Amino acid sequence: MNTENNRPGKGIWLAPVLLALPFLAAMAFAAVRFGPTIVKLINAAVKAMVVV
């Protein structure tokens, strides 16, 4: 197999960003959609559990 012809170009450096994009999008969606609820839950849990 001629590997010389399969050498990736400079664009390969963008591949990690493109691969991470679906995960980053999912995380951003989850943060926007569920973030405030999660923060409220953590806040309530801390207030309920911790002796001030």
Added chain:
Amino acid sequence: MKKVLCWLLALLLTGFLALFGASFAAARVVEPGMKEGGTAASDSVQQMELRLIREKIEELAPIYEFSADAALNCVTPELVAEMNQQTALWWNSILVNGETTDAPSFDTQNLVAALAEDYAGRGLSAENAELRATEAANAVGESILRIVLPLRLPLVGKGLTEASSRVDLGNVIRFLLGIRWAALALCALLAGLIALLESRNLRLCLPYIGSAMGASVLVIAAGCVLYALTGVDTLIAGASPSLSAQYGSLLNSAVIPLFVYAALLLAGCAACLILCRRPHEPKAD
């Protein structure tokens, strides 16, 4: 078609590499507490607790009208270490068996004797001095417990009893700790599948594996940013300074390995992507 399949496998590899990093960091937090006898808080945390206890005693002294020095003499670093060991055993029982043992307790005997002597020196009768010393020692003991383990123990116990009636908590925790090895095995499997698809030519696999490594660093970094945005540290610090110190110490034990893991992945990504772009030198026969 082969390339599309390889990139899909690289996408999965990204997810499992990030999952391994996250579960590895979580295990670093939980595992020390599961050792036999548990792991007590670090020396710096214990010193902070001792400082907070001393401040609390100085605060209580004018309220209960005792000499702060008399109580401070009874609160030694050894006492704080013993209280932390009790707390470590309490956590150990939750993590290993999913149930609470006896809550940490403070033996007020020495403190009562010291305070009774102090009250007697202020002209109180022996009976009255004993009574007031017991009252003050209980308040000091409660404050010490609140600093070493600032949780509502009955609430935690009730929650654990409720949860234990539904699931075996000890097994669930052990299962969650095993996730990292499953994720690592899947990473190896996916890298192997990419190699098989690329006719076992390592050079052709490098772009996929290297990209997945780089992408997982980005995912881990995004996870860290999201965690910082939740402001859990600030919430805990606002609720209890001693719990914040204990939590910070636990978090530090996870952050450093996670940082090292991310640095290794980044180095692996750079190495793979540089190597795959190097001109191929045919072997001289």
